[in-house]
Amino acid sequence: MSQQTFALVVIGSTLIDFLVITGVCLGARGFGVRSGSAEIGMKQVLNAVLITALVxxxxxxxxTLLGLNLFGVIHLVYVDLMILPPAAAVALLVASSLPLGEGRRVSVSKPARIFAVGTFALIPIGVYASWIEPFRLQVETTRVPLGPARQGKATFRIGVIADLQTSRITDYERSAFDRLMSLRPDLILMPGDLFQGSEKDLEANRADLIELLSRLSAPGGVYFVLGDVDRGHYGLEEILQSAGVGMLVNEVTRIKLGDRQVTIGGVELDTMTGGARETIHQLETAPGDEDIRILVAHRPDVALGLKRRSRIDLTVAGHTHGGQIVVPGFGPPMTLSDVPRQVAAGGLHSLVDNRLYVSRGVGCERGQAPRIRFFCPPEISILQLSSAP
Incomplete structure (x- = not known):
């Protein structure tokens, strides 16, 4: 389904739902008559909500047959939740002020009126979730202690920028990269999901992507692993190379940062392939205790397959976006990951006695998904690796 078609689906679906909910509330069967007045109460409102949900x-x-996917369904639900209640409330309150003829009027019961006015609170919530929080970029700084066997004493800083997931380069993406560079990381890791669009879209944004990626530099280098939306972008590797970014696909590289030896392994999206498992095996079993070993993968689920107390000092991943929506006291309802909910929400965690850092990412899910973040702001991350005191 094209973006143009999907936009028409959203408009049409929302309009149908609006007509249903207002029609049930205001229709002859939607209210009773009392003393020459038609009154709409909470019973009629709840009936309208149930019938609209059924429709x-x-x-x-x-x-779905036309191409609507899961994210498209979420988009329709989100639009209905944010727009329908206040729009229907306006229609209800306006109708209550109009005469029906012969001295009759539509009246709205006090509970229904309070409910209608209360739905106006959804307007600032929707504005905040779609237009403010998705751009409220945070810097998360986290200390990662290293074991005493690791050689060296220097503290080094890893910059993590994940899930840009953009379809075009804007000032927001540029400011995120510039902000990361202002923190002067010693090493930069990018756990995938760089560009979401067609191959034609990628080519159209080629120059802008190269310019953006070229802003990143660090003494230890800049490394990228493929994410879900990067699959099939055959021109992406050339873009990364042109910008001086190394792409790790089931590869291990070794760098020196001050008095620290660092071994970095990057794996492909499917971490169960032979190449990915061999890369992980190499990080876990190569002899020596002196070097710091870091695994970079797009999905945090890779950590579920590591040995308990693995030789890998840190796994860095993205993918979940922190869930994008977080319910206080519960966490993100949806993460598209098998790791525990609190882990998928982002940050540094211990999973199977191994350290895993999950970035909430810079961007949002695109395509048919709504642009929304709620209690889950985007982030760039600085991981400070140092010897445990």
């Missing part, structure tokens, strides 16, 4: 479910079958 929404019925629409999903033909829309």
């Amino acid at each position: 929404f479910m019925i629409k999903l079958t033909p829309l």
